[in-house]
Amino acid sequence: xxxxxxxxxxxxxxxxxxxxxxxxxxxxxxxxxxxxxxxxxxxxxxxxxxxxxxxxxxxxxxxxxxxxxxxxxxxxxxxxxxxxxxxxxxxxxxxxxxxxxxxxxxxxxxxxxxxxxxxxxxxxxxxxxxxxxxxxxxxxxxxxxxxxxxxxxxxxxxxxxxxxxxxxxxxxxxxxxxxxxxxxxxxxxxxxxxxxxxxxxxxxxxxxxxxxxxxxxxxxxxxxxxxxxxxxxxxxxxxxxxxxxxxxxxxxxxxxxxxxxxxxxxxxxxxxxxxxxxxxxxxxxxxxxxxxxxxxxxxxxxxxxxxxxxxxxxxxxxxxxxxxxxxxxxxxxxxxxxxxxxxxxxxxxxxxxxxxxxxxxxxxxxxxxxxxxxxxxxxxxxxxxxxxxxxxxxxxxxxxxxxxxxxxx
Amino acid sequence: xxxxxxxxxxxxxxxxxxxxxxxxxxxxxxxxxxxxxxxxxxxxxxxxxxxxxxxxxxxxxxxxxxxxxxxxxxxxxxxxxxxxxxxxxxxxxxxxxxxxxxxxxxxxxxxxxxxxxxxxxxxxxxxxxxxxxxxxxxxxxxxxxxxxxxxxxxxxxxxxxxxxxxxxxxxxxxxxxxxxxxxxxxxxxxxxxxxxxxxxxxxxxxxxxxxxxxxxxxxxxxxxxxxxxxxxxxxxxxxxxxxxxxxxxxxxxxxxxxxxxxxxxxxxxxxxxxxxxxxxxxxxxxxxxxxxxxxxxxxxxxxxxxxxxxxxxxxxxxxxxxxxxxxxxxxxxxxxxxxxxxxxxxxxxxxxxxxxxxxxxxxxxxxxxxxxxxxxxxxxxxxxxxxxxxxxxxxxxxxxxxxxxxxxx
Numbered sequence: 001x002x003x004x005x006x007x008x009x010x011x012x013x014x015x016x017x018x019x020x021x022x023x024x025x026x027x028x029x030x031x032x033x034x035x036x037x038x039x040x041x042x043x044x045x046x047x048x049x050x051x052x053x054x055x056x057x058x059x060x061x062x063x064x065x066x067x068x069x070x071x072x073x074x075x076x077x078x079x080x081x082x083x084x085x086x087x088x089x090x091x092x093x094x095x096x097x098x099x100x101x102x103x104x105x106x107x108x109x110x111x112x113x114x115x116x117x118x119x120x121x122x123x124x125x126x127x128x129x130x131x132x133x134x135x136x137x138x139x140x141x142x143x144x145x146x147x148x149x150x151x152x153x154x155x156x157x158x159x160x161x162x163x164x165x166x167x168x169x170x171x172x173x174x175x176x177x178x179x180x181x182x183x184x185x186x187x188x189x190x191x192x193x194x195x196x197x198x199x200x201x202x203x204x205x206x207x208x209x210x211x212x213x214x215x216x217x218x219x220x221x222x223x224x225x226x227x228x229x230x231x232x233x234x235x236x237x238x239x240x241x242x243x244x245x246x247x248x249x250x251x252x253x254x255x256x257x258x259x260x261x262x263x264x265x266x267x268x269x270x271x272x273x274x275x276x277x278x279x280x281x282x283x284x285x286x287x288x289x290x291x292x293x294x295x296x297x298x299x300x301x302x303x304x305x306x307x308x309x310x311x312x313x314x315x316x317x318x319x320x321x322x323x324x325x326x327x328x329x330x331x332x333x334x335x336x337x338x339x340x341x342x343x344x345x346x347x348x349x350x351x352x353x354x355x356x357x358x359x360x361x362x363x364x365x366x367x368x369x370x371x372x373x374x375x376x377x378x379x380x381x382x383x384x385x386x387x388x389x390x391x392x393x394x395x396x397x398x399x400x401x402x403x404x405x406x407x408x409x
Numbered sequence: 410x411x412x413x414x415x416x417x418x419x420x421x422x423x424x425x426x427x428x429x430x431x432x433x434x435x436x437x438x439x440x441x442x443x444x445x446x447x448x449x450x451x452x453x454x455x456x457x458x459x460x461x462x463x464x465x466x467x468x469x470x471x472x473x474x475x476x477x478x479x480x481x482x483x484x485x486x487x488x489x490x491x492x493x494x495x496x497x498x499x500x501x502x503x504x505x506x507x508x509x510x511x512x513x514x515x516x517x518x519x520x521x522x523x524x525x526x527x528x529x530x531x532x533x534x535x536x537x538x539x540x541x542x543x544x545x546x547x548x549x550x551x552x553x554x555x556x557x558x559x560x561x562x563x564x565x566x567x568x569x570x571x572x573x574x575x576x577x578x579x580x581x582x583x584x585x586x587x588x589x590x591x592x593x594x595x596x597x598x599x600x601x602x603x604x605x606x607x608x609x610x611x612x613x614x615x616x617x618x619x620x621x622x623x624x625x626x627x628x629x630x631x632x633x634x635x636x637x638x639x640x641x642x643x644x645x646x647x648x649x650x651x652x653x654x655x656x657x658x659x660x661x662x663x664x665x666x667x668x669x670x671x672x673x674x675x676x677x678x679x680x681x682x683x684x685x686x687x688x689x690x691x692x693x694x695x696x697x698x699x700x701x702x703x704x705x706x707x708x709x710x711x712x713x714x715x716x717x718x719x720x721x722x723x724x725x726x727x728x729x730x731x732x733x734x735x736x737x738x739x740x741x742x743x744x745x746x747x748x749x750x751x752x753x754x755x756x757x758x759x760x761x762x763x764x765x766x767x768x769x770x771x772x773x774x775x776x777x778x779x780x781x782x783x784x785x786x787x788x789x790x791x792x793x794x795x796x797x798x799x800x801x802x803x804x805x806x807x808x809x810x811x812x813x814x815x816x817x818x
Contacts, residue, residue: 058741058749088737088749090766123734124767187721187738228720229638230735231742311637311720311805312596312813319814325532326639328497329596332467333640340467340497357499358533396720398810404721405728405806 002403007278007286007374007394008161015148015166015179019202020044020242023147025154028135030128031083031121036154038132039080040139041198042108047242049075049116050211052218054235060087062117063234065097069113073207075240076110078198079117079132079139082157082183086119086127087233096129103133107140118196118236120157120183152181155196158403159185163275169203169264172257174247176203180268184276186404188227189309197222197237197272203261204243205250212253213265214239221269224301224391227280228400229309239265277392282399285317286392290379293344294387299336301389306334307378308393318395320371322364324352331380342383349377411812416687416695416783416803417570424557424575424588428611429453429651432556434563437544439537440492440530445563447541448489449548450607451517456651458484458525459620461627463644469496471526472643474506478522482616484649485519487607488526488541488548491566491592495528495536496642505538512542516549527605527645529566529592561590564605567812568594572684578612578673581666583656585612589677593685595813597636598718606631606646606681612670613652614659621662622674623648630678633710633800636689637809638718648674686801691808694726695801699788702753703796708745710798715743716787717802727804729780731773733761740789751792758786 020043025036051070053063069075079100086093101115108115119127152162163182168175184195205213218237250257278286289307294300307313310330316323327345331338341356348370351359370376376395429452434445460479462472478484488509495502510524517524528536561571572591577584593604614622627646659666687695698716703709716722719739725732736754740747750765757779760768779785785804 054741055744056738056741057743057745057747058737058752085734088734088752088762088766090750090764092766122732123737124762125734126767189742230719230721230738233738233741310639311809312639315810315813318810321814323531325494325497325534326596328467328532329465329639329642332463332465332642333598334466335464336466338466341499343467343497353497353533355499357497357501358535396810397814398807400720401724401727401805401807401810404724405730 002158002160005160005279006284009275012162013164013166015164016177017145018177018179018200018242019244020047021200022143022145023151024139024142024144025147025150026135026138028131030081030131036150037082038135038139039151039154040143041078041151042143043075043077043240044242044244047075047240048073048205048207048210050207050214050239052215052237054232056231056233058088058233060085060119060234061089061093061097062086062119063236065101066116066236069116072113074114075116076114077104077108078238079104079115080155080196081119081132082155083121084119084125084127085121085123085234087123089126092126096127099129100132103136107136116238120196120234123233148179148181155181155183157183158281159183159279161279163272165268165271167264167268169261171203171250171261172248174245176201176245176247176261178264178268180272182272182276185279186227186281187230187232188225188276188280189229189231195232195235195276199239199268201241202244203241204245204247205241209250209253210239210241213262217266217269220266221273225273225277226305226308226391226393227277274392277394280394281403282397283394284397285374285376285395287317287376287378287394289391289393292388293382293384295337295385296387297389300387302336303331303334304389304391306330308391311396314396317376318397322347322367322371327378327380337384338382339384344381344383346379411567411569414569414688414692416692418684421571422573422575424573425586426554427586427588427609427651428653429456430609431552431554432560433548433551433553434556434559435544435548437540439490439540445559446491447544447548448560448563449552450487450560451552452484452486452649453651453653454485456484456649457482457614457616457619459616459623459648461624461646463641465640465642467497467642469494469528469643470498470502470506471495471528472645474510475525475645478525481522483523484525485523486513486517487647488513488524489564489605490528490541491564492530493528493534493536494530494532494643496532498535501535505536508538509541512545516545525647529605529643532642557588557590564590564592566592567690568592568688570688572681574677574680576673576677578670580612580659580670581657583654585610585654585670587673587677589681591681591685594688595636595690596639596641597634597685597689598638598640604641604644604685608648608677610650611653612650613654613656614650618659618662619648619650622671626675626678629675630682634682634686635714635717635800635802636686683801686803689803690812691806692803693806694783694785694804696726696785696787696803698800698802701797702791702793704746704794705796706798709796711745712740712743713798713800715739717800720805723805726785727806731756731776731780736787736789746793747791748793753790753792755788
C-alpha cells in the first residue's frame with residue numbers, strides 16, 4: 001500500500017444516507033488481494049440519471065454500455081470493479097458487460113437498460129467476470145444506506161485516500177442532499193469527462209435537466225484537473241436523482257428553485273475533482289493555476305492545462321524551485337493567442353514578471369517561501385481579453401516514477 | 410556533471426574542416442564555471458543561410474534577431490552562449506542582442522545583419538552580456554577550421570555528450586561536405602523547429618533553395634523528437650552554405666544535382682535529432698515510435714507524439730514493463746481519427762494486439778525481453794489510410810526528476 005498523500009484532506013467526511021440509495025462493497029480478488037474491489041449501488045425505482053464519459057477514441061466496454069443505457073434516462077444500479085478496466089478487450093469485453101448487466105438486473109428485478117457499469121485498472125487484459133459475479137449475491141445482501149464509506153474505498157486503484165463529499169441544498173423550501181464518491185490518481189486528464197465518480201441525490205429532477213446540470217458542473221470541475229495529461233479509456237461520471245424528496249416539480253436547469261442545488265452540486269463536483277488532483281500519483285504539492293485575460297475561456301483553459309501538464313513546471317514545483325521561466329515557456333508552447341510583452345505572472349500572490357520581463361527590484365524571498373508550502377498558487381494574466389479558467393494539477397516527483405515504473409508487477 | 414547517457418553513441422565522430430568555416434569556444438563564466446560556454450562560428454563572405462525557429466509565442470530575444478537577419482539571406486557569423494537563454498528579458502534582452510551583433514560585426518568586419526545569435530539556459534534572467542563580449546577578442550583569435558568538437562561541447566547545457574554529425578554528398582560530380590552540431594536534453598519538443606543546431610556545408614546553394622531543403626529535412630528530424638513535450642523559447646536550427654565547393658550551379662530544391670545532397674542532409678538532421686532524444690534528461694531507453702495507417706501524415710505524427718509524450722507510456726518503458734494498454738490509452742486520447750476495433754499494436758516486432766483486443770495466445774516473453782533493452786520499437790497501425798510518421802522519444806525516469814527538481818540551484 002502507498003502512503004497517504006500529504007495533500008489528503010485532514011478529515012474524511014461522513015456521508016449521510018440518501019433516501020432511495022443503498023450501497024455495498026465486497027472483495028472479489030479481481031486483481032487485488034485482501035481488500036474490497038467490487039461495489040454495488042442500488043437506486044429506488046424511477047431514479048433519473050445523467051452521465052458524462054471519456055472522449056477517448058478507444059473507450060472501455062463499460063463506457064460503451066453506459067452510453068447506450070443512458071438513453072433510457074433511468075437507473076436502478078451501478079456495478080463497479082477496480083483492478084481491471086475491461087478496456088481494449090474486444091468481444092470478450094462486451095460479453096462480460098452484457099453478462100454483468102443481465103445478472104444485476106435479475107438480482108435486483110429491474111431492466112438490463114437500467115444497470116450501469118464501470119471498471120478501472122489495467123487495460124487490455126480480459127475481465128475475470130466470473131469472480132465479479134460470484135460476489136453479486138453477497139453484494140445484494142449487504143446493501144445499506146450507510147455504505148458510502150465502504151463504496152468510496154472499494155473503487156480505489158492507486159488512490160491513497162477515498163474521495164467523498166456531501167452537500168445540502170433547498171428546492172422550494174425542501175432540504176435535499178447530494179453525496180458523491182470519486183477515484184483517480186494517475187491517467188488523469190479528464191479533458192471531457194472524469195475518472196470514476198458517482199453522485200446521488202434524493203432530489204426529484206427530470207433526466208434532461210439533470211444532464212444539463214451535470215454537464216455544466218463537469219466543465220469547471222473534472223474537466224479542470226490534470227495529474228499527468230493522460231486521458232483514461234474509462235472516465236465515467238454518473239449523477240442519479242432518486243426523487244424521494246417531496247419538493248415542487250422542477251422543469252429546467254435554469255429553474256429558480258434549483259439555485260442552491262446548482263451551487264451545491266457545482267461545489268461538490270469541484271470538491272471531488274480537487275481531491276483527485278490532491279491524490280495525484282506521487283504528489284507532494286497541489287497547484288492551483290488561474291489564467292485570466294485570455295481571448296476566450298477555452299483559450300484560458302488550454303493555457304492553464306499547458307502549464308499544469310508541463311513536466312518542467314511540475315518538477316520545478318516538486319523541487320520548490322521558483323523557476324517561473326518555465327511558466328513563460330508553457331504559455332508560449334500552448335499554441336493559444338498570447339503576446340510576450342503583455343504577460344503578467346504571479347506566484348503566491350507576488351508579481352514576478354510583467355510586460356515581457358522580470359519586475360524591477362524582484363525579490364525572490366516571498367516566492368521561494370511560498371514554493372516550499374503544500375499549496376502553490378500560479379496566476380497568469382494575458383492582458384488580451386476576458387477569458388479565464390482555473391485548473392488544478394500536482395507536482396511530478398520520484399513517487400510518480402516509482403508508482404508507474406512497475407504498476408503491473 | 411551528469412553521467413554520460415547510456416544511450417550515447419559509442420563513438421563521437423570527428424568532423425573534417427569545411428572550406429569557409431572557422432570555429433572557436435571560450436569560457437566566459439556566464440553561468441557555468443570551469444567550462445567553455447561561448448562559441449563563435451565564422452563563415453566566408455557570400456555564405457547563404459536558412460533557418461527554422463521555435464513557434465513559441467514567447468520567443469527569446471536571439472530568436473527575434475535571427476528571424477530579422479534571415480531576411481538578408483547571408484551569414485558571416487553565429488555567436489552562441491549557454492547558461493542563459495536571454496528569453497523573457499524584455500528591452501534588456503533586445504539591447505543585449507543588438508550590442509552583441511554590433512560587436513561581432515565590428516570584430517569580423519561584416520554587416521550587423523549577417524550576424525546570428527543563439528542563447529540557451531535559464532529563462533527570465535538578464536544575460537550578462539559584458540561577460541560574453543569580454544571573451545569576443547579571444548574567440549576571434551582562436552578561430553580554426555578544426556574547432557568543431559570544441560564548439561559542440563561549448564553549446565551544451567544539461568547535455569551529457571556533445572552531438573556531432575558529418576556527411577558527404579556529390580553535386581554535379583564534385584564532393585561536398587555537411588557538418589552539424591546540436592545541443593538539447595530537456596525542454597524538448599521542437600514541434601516546429603528544434604533545440605539549438607548549427608549545420609554548415611561548402612556547397613554553393615542559393616538561400617531560397619537552402620531554406621526549402623532545411624524546412625523539408627526538419628519536418629522528419631527535429632520535428633519528430635520529444636523528451637518532455639515542452640517546447641523551448643529558443644529553438645534554433647541554422648544551415649549555412651559557404652559556396653566554396655566548385656560545382657555546377659543549382660537552381661531549385663528539386664534539382665537532380667541535389668539528389669545525394671538532399672539525402673545526406675536529411676540523414677544528418679535525423680542523426681543529430683536522434684542524438685538529442687538519446688540524451689533526453691535522465692533517459693535510459695530510446696523509443697522509436699512508428700505510426701502507420703493513419704488518415705494523414707499529420708494525424709500519424711500527432712498520434713506518435715501522444716504516445717511519445719505520455720508519462721504513463723514513458724514510465725512503463727523506464728520500468729521495462731510491457732504495459733501496452735497505455736499505448737491504447739495514448740492513441741485514444743490523441744484526438745485524431747482512430748477506430749478501436751481496427752488498431753494493431755506491435756512491440757519489438759511482436760504483434761501484441763489487433764482488432765481491438767489482445768492477440769489469441771499472446772506470449773509476453775519476447776516482448777518482456779525486448780523491453781529490457783536500450784532501444785524500444787513501438788509500432789501502431791490504425792488501419793484507416795496511408796498516413797505515417799516516425800517519432801523518437803525516451804523514457805521518464807528518476808533522473809529526469811532529479812535533474813529538473815533543482816536545475817537552477
